[in-house]
Amino acid sequence: MWRRSSVILSVVLVSMMVAMSVSANNGWNNYHWDGNSTPVALTLESSLDVSWSSVLSDGVTDWNSSDALDLTIDTPPDAS
Numbered sequence: 429m430w431r432r433s434s435v436i437l438s439v440v441l442v443s444m445m446v447a448m449s450v451s452a453n454n455g456w457n458n459y460h461w462d463g464n465s466t467p468v469a470l471t472l473e474s475s476l477d478v479s480w481s482s483v484l485s486d487g488v489t490d491w492n493s494s495d496a497l498d499l500t501i502d503t504p505p506d507a508s
Contacts, residue, residue, distance in 0.1 A: 467498040
């Protein structure tokens, strides 16, 4: 009986600790991205081969539909 009670108590305590860690709060308080500012402009340097270039281009197009980002793709000069 004692062993069974201690196992049940252990399971309950572990479950409570997991639940507390999942509901933890961050230290940023009410800090958030200012949605009224100009979009963040980033240039992605692509050194991908031709088979992946269209995937990157599609991703940039999708991300640029956001008002928060302005992405461009730059291809570096050939290193050879």
